[in-house]
Amino acid sequence: MGHQEDAGHLRLDGRNGASRQAVAAGRGTGRIGARCSIRRGGQLRRDRVHHSAMSATHSRGDWLHEASLVAAPLLLGFAAAAAVIVVNGGSIGMLFTAFYNTVTNRNGLLQTVASGTALALTAQCFIIGFRCGVFNIGAEGALFAGAIAAIQVGAFWPLPQGIHLAAVMLAAMLAGAAWLYPVALLKTYRNVNEIVTTIMMNFIGRYLLAFFVMWVFRDTKVDTGAFSVPIRPTGRFPVIASPLTWACLLAVVVPVVAYVLLWHTRFGAHIRATGYNADAARGAGIDVRRLGAMVFLAGGAAAGLAGCVLTAGLSPTFKVGEDLSALRNFGLLGISVAMIGRNHPLGAMLASFFVAAVRTSRFQFQKMGVAPEVTEIFIGVVIFAFAFPYVFQSAATWIKAIRRSRWGSEEHG
C-alpha cells in the first residue's frame, strides 16, 4: 500500500512534473525542487520518512498511522452528528441505538448489504482512476448508462436462463465503459479536464435514463406511476431474501479483482507508476495516454456494473421509478466511500458497507423522531475531515515554499 493521496494531477500531454528550472534549482537536497514540492512535496517527504513508495512492506507504525487516519475523521463525524442531535433535543445515546439497531436487525442488515454492493462498485471506479492520477468522478453517469443497458437486455430481450444474467452484466459493463470513453478521448487529445467532463456526463446520463424510463422502457400496464418494465425473471440476480440478492458477491469479487489488478499485475504497476509521476512513467516507456484512457474504461465498467446491480438486483420489484431514486447518488457516494477506504479497493469494500449501514440507519432515526438527515451530516463531516489533512498539508508546503523563496537560499532540511 503506498501513500497515494496526493498523486498530483495527471496531464496526458506530457507537461507533468517539475519544470527544468525547478530541477536545476534543486540545490542538491535530493528532492526535485521547490515547484515540485508544492505539488507533491508532502508525499515525497512522507515517502522518505516512511518507506519506498513502491514497496509493499509495512511496519507496525504504518498500520497504526493508517488506522488513526481513518479513525479520527469517523470520530469527528460521530461528534458532529451527536452535536446536531443534542442541539435538537435528543440524546447522544440515540446515535448509538440507531446504528446498533440497524446492524442487529435482520432487515437492516439485508438492506445494508444490498446498498453496500453498488457503493463498493462505484468506489472502484474512482479508485482505479485516482491511482493513475486521474480524477474520475463520472461513476454516476456510467451507472445510469449501465442501467439503461441492463434494462434493455434484462427486460426486453428474451434470453435463456443462465445466459441472460451474464448478458445483462456484460451489457451494463460495456455501456458504462463506452459512456466514459468520450471523456477519455477528450482528455487524451484535447486535455480537457476530466472533472468538468465527467460532471457534465453525469447530468446527461441521469436525464437520459429518466427519458428512457418514462418513454422507451415505460410499463404501460401500470397506470398509477411511471415505472420501467420489470426485468425478466431470467435476467434477475437470484434473490437471497428481499432486498438482498446474490449481486452482493460482486461487492467482494470486484474489489478483489481491482486489488489484484493494481498490485499484482504489470498493468496495475504501470497505473500506479503513472499516478506517482507521469513523466517518469513515460520515460520508462509506459504509454501514459493509452493508460489514462483505459482507466476510464475500467472505471466505467465497474460503475456500469453498479447500474446493473441496482436494476437487475432491485428486489422485489426489479423496476425503476421515474425519479430514479433507486439509483441516484450511488455514484457520488462511491467517491466518498473511496476516500474513507483510503483509495484502496479492499478498504473501499469495507467502507462501502459502513456507509451503507449509516444510510440504512435513516429508518431508525425516523423511528426516534430524529431528522434522518443526521446521517447525511455524519457522512459529510467524515468526508470533510478526510480531506482536511490534505488541505492543511498543501497549505503548509505552500507557505514553506513561499517563505523559502522570500528568505533566500537558507536551506531547511
Next chain:
Amino acid sequence: MPFVGRARASDTSRKAAVILGPDGRGDLGWNDLAWNGGNLAKKQGVVEDFKLFTTTENEALSLLTDIASSNEYRIIVSATSYVAAVLPEVSNQYPEQNYAQLDIYPEIKESDPGYKGVLGLKFAQEQMSAQAGVLAAFLAAHHDFAKAGIVLGTEIAALFDFEIGYKWGVDWGVEWLKANKPDVLKGKKIEALKQNERVLWTYAGVWGDPAKGKAATQIQFQQGAGIVYQVAGGTGLGVLAAADDAHKAGNIPIGRPPFAIGVDSDQGWINPYVITSGLKRVDLATLNSIKLAMDGKFRDAVAAGKGVMWMTLANGGVGLANEQTLVDALQFAKDAGSLTEDKIPGILARNKELRAAQPDWIWPTLDQLGTDIKAGKVEVPKPSADPEKWGIKKMRAIYG
C-alpha cells in the same frame, strides 16, 4: 403465519405511521397534506402519536417490513407509489396489519392473505377539475383572454383525470355561457376558438422543480392563457410564482388576470392571484382511515368498498376552494411552519378582494354544477376508470 387468537400490540396501539416518498415534505400539497392528516389526528386526540417516514425506491421494502413487523402502529398510511409496489408482498407477510394507500389500489387479489387489511384511497379528481375548468371558461369570457392553461407533473394515467376533467369543464363552461349568458361571451376571444383549441396543456415531466413550472406557465401566458391550473406538486409552486411575477412586472391589480389555480390543498394563501384550488383532500383521507383504524372499523370499510374508499365531491373528498377551506389551509400552513400569524389577516383580506372582483354569477353556478355532479345528473369523463370509453387519445382529440 398469523397468531390466531393472540392479541397483537398493534390491535390496541394508538399510534399511526405515515410514509412519504423521496421528495418528503415541503410541497405544500400532496406530501404535506398526508403529514397534516396525521397531524390533525394527533391534534384531535384520535391518535396518541404519529410517526412520519420518508423512503426512496430501493429502501421501500425494508422500511415497510420494519414498520409492519414492529407491531407498533395500528395503521400505516402510504403516500408513495414505491410503497404501493411492495405492499402486496409485505401485507401477505403481515396480514393483521392495517394498510392504507393513497391514490392507488395495490396489486392484491381477493385470495391473498393480506387482502382484508389493505384500503386504497382513491379520489374523484376529475370532478373538482371540471369545476376549475368551468371557472376558467367564465373568467376567460369575463376578462377576455383567449385560453385556459394547465401544467401537470409527469404523464401518468392518474393525471389524465385532472387534464380531461379540466378540459371538459372549460367546454361545459363555454356551452353554459352560450345558453345562459350569451352577452358575456359575445365578441370575446374564447368564443372564436374551436372546442379543441381552448386549453393549453404542458406536462413538465418532473415533480419538485418549481423553475420548470414557472417556465412552462410563462410560455402559456405568452400564448394567450389568462389562467393556469397547476397539477404538479412542487413544480406547480412555480406556476403560482409565475402568476405573481406577471402581476408584479405589469403592475396588474388583484382581481385581474393572469390567475392561477392551486391543487390538493387550498393554496390561495400563497399569493393573491390564486383564485381557487382543486382540492384533493389527502389529509381528510388520511385522517379518516386513521379514525377507522382506531375505532376498529377499518376492516369493515375494506370489505364494504371492496378494498377501495372513494373520496368524491359528495363526501367532501374533493372540491373547489372556498372561504372556509382557506381558513383551514391557513391553519395547516401555520402548522407546517410556512406562515406566521401576523400575515393571516392580510391574506384573508386580499383573497376577499380577489373573489369580490369577479362577477357574482360565477360562484353560484359552480356550486350548482357541483350539486349536479353529486346527484349524478352530470357525468365527468374519467380516463383512469374507463380507458375504453374515455381513452386519452380520444378525449384529447375532442377537447384539445
